[in-house]
Amino acid sequence: MFRLAATRTALNTTRVVGRRNASTNVAVQNIESRWKSLSQTEQNTIAKQLEEAQKGDWKQLSLEEKKAAYYIAFGPHGPREPLTQPGHGMKVLIGTLGVVAASTALFYVIRQNAIEKPKTISKEWEEATNEYMKEQKMNPISGIASEGYKGKGYVVSN
């Protein structure tokens, strides 16, 4: 009789464990898509159940349970929620290029309407500046008044 009772108890225990695993499996099915729609209480219950399940042998966990445990611990929810949606980088890039293009256009509009260049910005003047600099012995070590100097000096206009 005692043996029967003990067997029954053992059977019952197995059944309970089996039932619990089954219910967890249902609860953790496809958790990634459902997680955010669950209430706080439901989330806590599932998390706690999984925590308990992980205290046992991990090999006993079903694939769904493993996936769910990983998702709850490391998945993109709560503080790990991505700050931006996919495609955000492209949006920023296009926006930045747009602003740069607009400012370049504005720059050229202003340049078009600006007053004339000073008379010093002309090739003739710049060549004369070179001569003037040589006369003044400007930079006699490595520059315009130095021996064997071959650079363009102040000439930048065409």
Add this chain to the structure above:
Amino acid sequence: MLNLLKSLNIISPVWNDAPEPWQLGFQDGASPSYEGIVELHDQIMFYLVIILLGVTWVLSSIILNFNSNSNKIVHKYHNHGTLIELIWTITPAFVLIAIAFPSFKLLYLMDEVIDPAMTIKALGHQWYWSYEYSDFVNEDGESIEFDSYLVPTDELEEGQLRLLEVDNRVVVPVGTHIRFIVTGADVIHSFAVPALGLKIDAIPGRLNQTSVLVEREGVYYGQCSEICGVHHGFMPIAVEAVSLEKYLAWLNEQA
């Protein structure tokens, strides 16, 4: 490659006593202070390169090895390391010390006014400079004084530098320890001549002094370097260093 960069004016191989178009490097120096400044710059640049390489290596290692694609849970466990924190705290401290020592040495050397043979007072006005050679007096016993204004663009002779030419240059002898006493008459200006390593604020009610030893003849251009009002960009400085004989002749002309 170098020639291409030069031809596109991206880098400039010429270092003048006056700035030149697209210049990125230093002007050619003509005083010991300036040589000191360039040397300090080169020393600091050495540390900058080391810092740049170190930081780039650390950052790129983190980005390549510990990004969310390579390792999804690294943020969970890799969040503290005493050894690395000690390294990145102590190393910059040593780098700062290594930079600070030559920097202070140069600062105090430049601050020293070495037994000057003559003194020039430079006064900043809105918007011109005036100079006074108090060591020399004319027949009436007055010291030599003159104002130095920008030469307007339409009055420039062909070849002269726009916004840098002045009507009266500060003439100084080469190889002479000169003291500049600098002050402002109205607002704060700054007396600066890059090629001579000179930059000192001209503050009303205060006399600042600095010294310079010009090592070669030539003309050295500078500009007011403290925003002083609407014509701040139109009060240049031109220092003409001449031989002692020419300087004495110039003095006679002034008297």
